[in-house]
Each structure stands twice: as C-alpha cells, then as structure tokens.
Amino acid sequence: MTTAPVGSVLIVGAGLLGASIGLCLRNLGVETWLRDASPTAEAVGEDIGAGLSERAWVGQMPEPQLVVVATPPDVTVSLVVAALEEFPGAVVTDVASVKGAILRGLEATGADLTRYVGSHPMAGREKSGPVAARGELFTSMPWVLCSSEQTAPSARRLVKALAVELGATVTEMSADEHDTTVALISHLPQVMSSLLASRLQDTPLHHLALSGQGLRDTTRIAGSDPGLWVQILTANAASIVPALHGVQEDLQRLISTLEAPTAPGSRLDVAQLIAEGNAGQARIPGKHGGAPKAFAQLTVLVDDVPGTIAHLLTFIGEIGINLEDLRLDHSPGQPVGLAEVSVEPNRREELVEALTTNGWKVVQ
Amino acid sequence: MTTAPVGSVLIVGAGLLGASIGLCLRNLGVETWLRDASPTAEAVGEDIGAGLSERAWVGQMPEPQLVVVATPPDVTVSLVVAALEEFPGAVVTDVASVKGAILRGLEATGADLTRYVGSHPMAGREKSGPVAARGELFTSMPWVLCSSEQTAPSARRLVKALAVELGATVTEMSADEHDTTVALISHLPQVMSSLLASRLQDTPLHHLALSGQGLRDTTRIAGSDPGLWVQILTANAASIVPALHGVQEDLQRLISTLEAPTAPGSRLDVAQLIAEGNAGQARIPGKHGGAPKAFAQLTVLVDDVPGTIAHLLTFIGEIGINLEDLRLDHSPGQPVGLAEVSVEPNRREELVEALTTNGWKVVQ
Known part of the structure; x- marks a missing residue:
C-alpha cells in the first residue's frame, strides 16, 4: 500500500x-x-x-x-x-x-x-x-x-x-458503485426495518410480550434518527428506488399467493420466496470479512446475576475454544438468561461435553 | 395458578x-x-x-x-x-x-x-x-x-x-387472537427478512464485504427452513395478508416520495416513515418481559483470542455491574473484535471510567 x-x-x-x-x-x-x-x-x-x-x-x-x-x-x-x-x-x-x-x-x-x-x-x-x-x-x-x-x-x-x-x-x-452498494447493504435494511416496526404501533403490549429474538433483531435499527435518514434516503433515492421496486414485486407476488393459499402452485411460490432469502442471506460474509461461514451454536442456561456470563466464557476460554459470537437471549417473565454461544463447528461437541460435565445446563 | x-x-x-x-x-x-x-x-x-x-x-x-x-x-x-x-x-x-x-x-x-x-x-x-x-x-x-x-x-x-x-x-x-399476534411478531418479521435478503442474491461479494451489524441482524432469520415456513405462512394467510397490505401501502408511499425526492413535502414523508418505525420499535418489551427499556451501550476493543471476552466480563462482574446484553461486532479484514456491552444507563459512566483506568480500550 x-x-x-x-x-x-x-x-x-x-x-x-x-x-x-x-x-x-x-x-x-x-x-x-x-x-x-x-x-x-x-x-x-x-x-x-x-x-x-x-x-x-x-x-x-x-x-x-x-x-x-x-x-x-x-x-x-x-x-x-x-x-x-x-x-x-x-x-x-x-x-x-x-x-x-x-x-x-x-x-x-x-x-x-x-x-x-x-x-x-x-x-x-x-x-x-x-x-x-x-x-x-x-x-x-x-x-x-x-x-x-x-x-x-x-x-x-x-x-x-x-x-x-x-x-x-x-x-x-466509484461514487456510483458506492451508492448502489450502500443502497442494498445499509439503506434497504433501514427501510425494511422501519416498515416492519411501524406495523407494531397499535399492537397490544401483551401481544408484544411474546416477542422473540427474531423480532428484536429485525427491528433494532428501526430506532435510528429520522433527521439523519431523511438526508441519506433522499440523497441516494436513485439507487434505493430500484431495490424497493424489487421488494414491491416480490411482496405483491406473496400477497397474491397468500390471498389464495389453496390455489395450485401457491405453496411453491411461498417456498421460493423463503429459499431466495436463504440464498441471499448465505452470501453475507462472516466475521473478519472472511468467506460466509456457518458457526455452530449452543445455548446455555445462565442465572441473570453479575459474573455468570463471565464465568461461562472464562470456562470456554480455558478449554482453548475461541468464542466466535455470543448472544444473550431474553426470557419473558423469568430472571434467567439463555446465552447462545457460537464456535467453530468442529469444536461444538467437545464444548457441549465439557460444559455438561462441569454442571452447566446446555439447553440446545 | x-x-x-x-x-x-x-x-x-x-x-x-x-x-x-x-x-x-x-x-x-x-x-x-x-x-x-x-x-x-x-x-x-x-x-x-x-x-x-x-x-x-x-x-x-x-x-x-x-x-x-x-x-x-x-x-x-x-x-x-x-x-x-x-x-x-x-x-x-x-x-x-x-x-x-x-x-x-x-x-x-x-x-x-x-x-x-x-x-x-x-x-x-x-x-x-x-x-x-x-x-x-x-x-x-x-x-x-x-x-x-x-x-x-x-x-x-x-x-x-x-x-x-x-x-x-x-x-x-383465543386461537384467532394468537394467530393475529404471531402474524405480527413472528411471521411478518420472517417475510420482511426474506424479502430483504433475497435482494442480495446478485450483489457482488466485495460489496457485501462492507456489511455491518445492521444487515446481519435484519437478515439473520432469512436463513430459516422454506418447508416449515410454507406451512406456517399458508396456514396463517388470513392474519398475515392485512399486515402485508399495510407494509405495501407504506412502501408505495415511500417509493412515490423517493421517485420525486425534491418535491414539496417529500422530506417530511420520509421522516414520518422512520419516526413511525421508531414508535413501533420502542413498544417491544425489554429483557424479562419488562417494560421497554433503553440500556446504555459502550463498545470495547478486544483481541480476537480465547479468553479475552471472558476477562472483560469477569472485570465487569467484579465491579458489580450486571451485563444486560453483549454483542460481538465483526470487523471486516482485521483480527480484532468490538464488544458492545449493554448496562443500566446510570452505571455506564462508572464502567467506562473503570475500564479505561484498567487498560481496556473503550471505543464508543
């Protein structure tokens, strides 16, 4: 360089x-x-x-x-x-x-x-x-x-x-290549997250109490600043609109299918949408910009008190296994946590064995 | 009970x-x-x-x-x-x-x-x-x-x-109340995530290499099983379709606005969409089913070696601060991690002080 x-x-x-x-x-x-x-x-x-x-x-x-x-x-x-x-x-x-x-x-x-x-x-x-x-x-x-x-x-x-x-x-x-790129990887996720979250404005709170990690993940960035995003979305409108048209076509196809869910071919149409999502999601690179890579997950039940997660991770570190990702899942109504640990797939079995032997509760 | x-x-x-x-x-x-x-x-x-x-x-x-x-x-x-x-x-x-x-x-x-x-x-x-x-x-x-x-x-x-x-x-x-609820908190997030991820099918990999946590979060559930989701979406079509119509109307409004981004009122329209997303997102309950609650975040630079995160969390636990959430951010191209730590807002300052004094690099 x-x-x-x-x-x-x-x-x-x-x-x-x-x-x-x-x-x-x-x-x-x-x-x-x-x-x-x-x-x-x-x-x-x-x-x-x-x-x-x-x-x-x-x-x-x-x-x-x-x-x-x-x-x-x-x-x-x-x-x-x-x-x-x-x-x-x-x-x-x-x-x-x-x-x-x-x-x-x-x-x-x-x-x-x-x-x-x-x-x-x-x-x-x-x-x-x-x-x-x-x-x-x-x-x-x-x-x-x-x-x-x-x-x-x-x-x-x-x-x-x-x-x-x-x-x-x-x-x-180039500037145009940049704008096309961020339209897809940054601006479209923001729009989709905002569109989704805005549907929850009138949802009763006792329904939202059943929310899982899927809803929390997909709506996290919907909390972003409107003032900033007005400038971004209007300035990059030319690159975002084609992507939005693509979403609109897929959405219209899905609505038509679900309005006649027993019509011939409707199940195939729905499966195709989900499969296309699989294909797109699988192309997003993994940690450190490497090739897309699937880590193995395991979920450990942890008390929600200071130090418990640290003890868990200390234990994992002592075995010499690198923690690739960690998510704390939220348990509606209970003071107990679920820690989802991501590791190299070939180390998962060893880790489950070691955790279980040492008194940790591996849930999944 | x-x-x-x-x-x-x-x-x-x-x-x-x-x-x-x-x-x-x-x-x-x-x-x-x-x-x-x-x-x-x-x-x-x-x-x-x-x-x-x-x-x-x-x-x-x-x-x-x-x-x-x-x-x-x-x-x-x-x-x-x-x-x-x-x-x-x-x-x-x-x-x-x-x-x-x-x-x-x-x-x-x-x-x-x-x-x-x-x-x-x-x-x-x-x-x-x-x-x-x-x-x-x-x-x-x-x-x-x-x-x-x-x-x-x-x-x-x-x-x-x-x-x-x-x-x-x-x-x-009731069964109908259940179906309306899961249509919004589970099935709609799945559809939106799949629609978003399917846009990435043809995106060059060197563009996707710029992906941040926002894209990863919003597309995680797009990896779900098509066979299962065909059954769920077609069985609950009646409850999902009204929500999809709502998304479609908002999306059409956004597209019209962005196709004429300099027209009078266009900035207000875009700001309204993002603000409505803010409003919906803020209603999702926090950890343990409690009222929606904003935790304070701080980001710590960590080496990507076994045990580093554990040391960090042990340190946080020893100060007596409860870890409310933890995310490991992915750094494209570098063997270094960013740990985003969520804590009670009134403990953030104390924690930043303690971490910095003890040699941790607090990035944000």
Missing part, C-alpha cells in the same frame, strides 16, 4: 465524525484545526482535544495540506467548493454517506476536482456532536474511498493515508 | 418438539409413550429416552390421560380427531404454530372438542428430528394456550399443567 504522510489538517464541521477524526489525528501528533458554523461546537472541539479552534487563534492557521468536510450532506457541496477555492494547494475530502449526488453537485460548479476525493467512513454511534466523539471510532471499520476520473493520484494517496492512520480498512470504488 | 398433575402421556410425532416434550416428561418421572408414522423415528425417540415406543411394547400402553399431537401442521387436524376417538377419556392438545385453521378444521369434523386445547410452545431450534431434542427446550420460553368455547375447564388445566411442568411461561388467548 502506497500512502503519503498526512501533514496539517483542517476539519470543517466539529460534529461526531469531524471531532473523532480530530481526536485521532491529535493523538498521532498531526497539526489539526477546527472550523464550525457554530462557535460553541468549535470551542468544545478544541476543549476535548480534537484540534485548534480557528476562531480562537485568528490568523495563525497555516494553509492546510488536507481539508476534511464533515458537515451534514446538504451543505457538503458548497463547503467542498469553498475549501478548494480558499486553499489552492490543499486536497479536500468529505465524509457524506452518499457520494454520487455530492460528486455531481461538485461537477456542476466547474470546480477543480483534481484535488477532491470522496470518503465514506462507515462508522458512527447513536449519539451526535463533538462531545460524543471518540478517537478510535474508525478502528477496524470500513472506509470507502471514491476517486473520480479527475482525481490526481497524489490526492487519492493522501486521503487513503488519512483513513489508514485512523485505523480504518480502506476499500476503493 | 391452579394446575392438575400430569399422569400418563402419549406423544404423537417424535420430531424435535415431541421428543423434547418426552425427554422433559421422562425426567420428571411421568409415564410417556411415543407414536410416530416412522418406525425409525419412534425407535430413536425411545433410544434417546423420550418415551416408550408403542410399537416395541405392543398392547402394553395404558389409555393416556393426555395426548400431545406434535406433527407437521398439515396432518394435525386428522390426528387430533383420531386421538379424541381412540381415547375417549383423554385430553388432546397439539403444538402447531398456527391455531385458528386447526380449530376450524376440528369444528368442521363435528368432533367432541370439550377435551381439546390448542398449544403453541414458542420454542425451537435450527435442527429437526428426535436426535435434536433437548429436555430443556421450553425452559423460560412462552407457551400460548388456546382454549375454545367448547373446552372443559379440566382439560384447560391439564394442558396448562403440562406447559408449567416443562418450564414454559404460559399465556392464554
């Missing part, structure tokens, strides 16, 4: 992403400056150590080598253009989670895009603002780099160096 | 659910017999200790007090009717996951339904057959009991006693 060292950086927008980038760069000893439309956010950013406030140190900021525009997407284009004009020697990147609309907006301005590279750091958290910033927000997370045909190789290398220094895993693709 | 003791039981169908019920009853000292259309399944059921094979002990089975029909739903009605006729003193229950169609099928036969009670034990696992049976399959899981207007109180009490002795948490409702 060829990367150039990152020199001085100006971060425009001291929110969660901007301040997190600043925190990390400061820890690495990079000269970092902050600019925000809100004087308060800019000052808080300096206070938490995310960079120097441009307002507080008037006239002292050198021309930056790199400008990171980390603002809401609806002002990204104008701020990227402004940065390219203000700092004729600087490379400029942005962190918006939709890239095609930004690139087309920039091209329409006639700006010099040899010094622009789009970024999408695929990291975040449920809170926003500089106070929520964390220097390790990007550690091990994907960072998509979208160069365009105009982008100079040196600009691409500099932004790639930024992502690498922040600890992210870099993937490069 | 008024329950009657369970005497001798005949289980018809030695699959996962039947054999699991048998294993548990035998552990409790209840006389249990097995009957299966497959001589092999019946014999395997006896071998694993789930009950005595009726074929192996010809003429020795006494008239059972309770018959549990644990077969695929498409033969449940005829086997319940046969059991009511063969054993005029016995109470009969079934375990099909859809109850209205079964009840209407039984009523159409004119059978004596004073001795019939429908059951839906909401437990299962990814494997099937008697070998997959576990005596503790029902521990702490919901068991819905569906009496009808014809059901005698003594029959209801006996089946309730069965569920209680198996360790399940009993909820009582």
